[in-house]
Amino acid sequence: MYDLIVVGGGVAGLMAAGTASSSGARRVLLLEKMEKPARKLRITGKGRCNVTNDRSREEFLAKVRQGTEFFKPAFEAFDNRATMRFVGALGVPLVCERGGRLFPASGRAWDVANALVSWAERCGVEIRCHAPVASLMISDDLIRGVILESGEHVSAKAVLLATGGVSYPATGSTGEGHEMAYEAGHRIEPLRPSLVPLEISVPAGLKGLALRNVELSLVVDGEAAERRFGEMEFTADGVMGGAIVLQVSRTAVDAVADGRRVEAVIDLKPALSAEKLRNRIEREISGLGGDAPVKVLLQKLLPPQLRTVIAQEAGLSVSKTLDSLSAADSERLVGALKGWRFPVRDYRPFTEAIVTAGGVDLSEVDPRTMESLKIKGLYFAGELLDIDADTGGYNIQVALSTGYLAGKAVAGGK
Ligand SMILES: Cc1cc2nc3c(=O)[nH]c(=O)nc-3n(C[C@H](O)[C@H](O)[C@H](O)COP(=O)(O)OP(=O)(O)OC[C@H]3O[C@@H](n4cnc5c(N)ncnc54)[C@H](O)[C@@H]3O)c2cc1C
Known part of the structure; x- marks a missing residue:
């Protein structure tokens, strides 16, 4: 006994x-x-x-x-x-x-x-x-x-x-x-799995991309549910993980399981307000000259794997010259940099959940x-x-x- x-x-x-x-x-x-x-x-x-x-x-x-x-x-x-x-x-x-x-x-x-x-x-x-x-x-x-x-x-x-x-x-x-x-x-x-990577709808080719000092917001049925600042990564095509993703995953899992509409929104430039980012873009453009293509501007702002994706998100061709950018084009670029949105489709299984x-x-x-x-x-x-x-x-x-x-x-x- x-x-x-x-x-x-x-x-x-x-x-x-x-x-x-x-x-x-x-x-x-x-x-x-x-x-x-x-x-x-x-x-x-x-x-x-x-x-x-x-x-x-x-x-x-x-x-x-x-x-x-x-x-x-x-x-x-x-x-x-x-x-x-x-x-x-x-x-x-x-x-x-x-x-x-x-x-x-x-x-x-x-x-x-x-x-x-x-x-x-x-x-x-x-x-x-x-x-x-x-x-x-x-x-x-x-x-x-x-x-x-x-x-x-x-x-x-x-x-x-x-x-x-x-x-x-x-x-x-x-x-x-x-x-x-x-x-x-x-x-x-x-x-339910928690502290788990999330499955998302983003263009392929981002696998291995790690982002530092970004802000991730989780939006559930159109309402901001959670926001975290720090590091994240695209661990596989259509899967995001890393510290801040795991942190919001608990809320995301419950919302996805309840059949609610879940979106992830990444602010790639959280240290700059939209106004400051607009000014920065204007400064970059005047430094580069109007003949330069959008591609060169994006080189100043983003890591290589993100340039085409963000240009597409903003509806811009990377070969367009900077002097042909309209105010609306610039505004869409600011919007894409500060609010890159994509749907969260699902979450990964227990085999990949920390808790x-x-x-x-x-x-x-x-x-x-x-x-x-x-x-x-x-x-x-x-x-x-x-x-x-x-x-x-x-x-x-x-x-x-x-x-x-x-x-x-x-x-x-x-
Ligand atoms: C990859 C990974 C990384 C993590 N990193 C961290 C970290 O750095 N910091 C942190 O705070 N947390 C971390 N965690 C979470 C943390 O490990 C767990 O929360 C913690 O180990 C839970 O401890 P536990 O003793 O309750 O359960 P467990 O550690 O899961 O232990 C349960 C034990 O029970 C045994 N068992 C199960 N069924 C039976 C049975 N029928 N008969 C006999 N034995 C049985 C199992 O074999 C196991 O050994 C991590 C988890 C994972 C998966």
């Missing part, structure tokens, strides 16, 4: 198991279905692991897009400062980069993953890999243990589901935890303990819950904070 069985050896599960074990739970078993724990953590942050973010409490919580109120007690128990101290104490020094994002100084996500696994083991957690859990044992609304896919029954006083979302399923997060929670009587908020929106309904979980309000002794942590946040280290922090609080609560109940 275990005090606690943790299902899923990702960030949340390891944190919960180690915390419970080091806080007084006597026998803690972590069951991970893959060949090693924390596979997803090892690929985070493009292999560098953006482990948390240095922002103030208020700024941090504002980045948690869904489940903010629910998340507060967990964040208060184990916040971003606690993560910095914790990871540092595990022997993984962190460095702070642009936007307050914290990474291991080594630049290796594996260092964070290995340190977390070793810490959990040192805390006394028994880790079993290749051990997929198939279902929960419950009777009289009380958790009794789990049943492995092999048919093995393992008894426990408490079980914590930390099986993650359903994005990047090759890492092991494939949604069995949601099924187990559902069978235990929990409502599951519909799962999963939706999950275990938070109204059925105690935010002070992460315990189910339906089944005594059943706990939840991490991405399995209906909490999701922006890019920037916030999602790993959600997993750490909720895992910590659940681990403490289980140990406190012993």
Whole structure:
């Protein structure tokens, strides 16, 4: 009989198991279905692991897009400062980069993953890999243990589901935890990809084009819904990704799924008002001379891959001479540079989504303990819950904070 069985050896599960074990739970078993724990953590942050973010409490919580109120007690128990101290104490020094994002100084996500696994083991957690859990044992609304896919029954006083979302399923997060929670009587908020590239209708040939210091607006049914400034890229023909695209994707996914009309509008010159851009174009034209073609003006304003596209957008021929540009032509060019619009057709699948929106309904979980309000002794942590946040280290922090609080609560109940 275990005090606690943790299902899923990702960030949340390891944190919960180690915390419970080091806080007084006597026998803690972590069951991970893959060949090693924390596979997803090892690929985070493009292999560098953006482990948390240095922002103030208020700024941090504002980045948690869904489940903010629910998340507060967990964040208060184990916040971003606690993560910095914790990871540092595990022997993984962190460095702070642009936007307050914290990474291991080594630049290796594996260092964070290995340190977390070793810490959990040192805390006394028994880790079993290749051990997929198939279902929960419950009777009289009380958790009794789990049943492995092999048919093995393992008894426990408490079980914590930390099986993650359903994005990047090759890492092991494939949604069995949601099924187990559902069978235990929990409502599951519909799962949608979040922080995901978007499919758009733009001319072909932009693949690989990265844009810096641009402003991306999302327009839903003709109304501005969200606006972000920063970097984005065209990752494939008809697909846009990169930081600011991922940030607006949550809103875009919901709107597309609801069948609403979604447009992306890129301001390629956000630092200049329309008036200042108009003046800049006039200055460029007088410097170049009236015989020069539009093509040469566009060379001054845009990277090569965008010149023809933006000329087409403005209805201009690139061979037209500058002295034949009418005021209306210039106005259309300003319009195309500051408001390049295209429809968002769809979003990419879970295999390309950084996180999963939706999950275990938070109204059925105690935010002070992460315990189910339906089944005594059943706990939840991490991405399995209906909490999701922006890019920037916030999602790993959600997993750490909720895992910590659940681990403490289980140990406190012993
Ligand atoms: C490519 C990528 C990059 C990312 N980069 C960042 C980043 O830099 N910063 C950031 O904050 N967030 C990042 N994220 C998001 C972050 O990785 C997740 O939010 C976080 O890992 C969730 O942790 P978790 O423990 O809840 O779930 P997971 O890490 O998904 O762990 C769940 C574990 O449960 C196991 N499991 C599932 N079902 C069973 C079962 N039936 N039996 C036993 N075990 C089971 C899985 O194998 C898995 O190991 C990234 C995500 C991706 C996909």
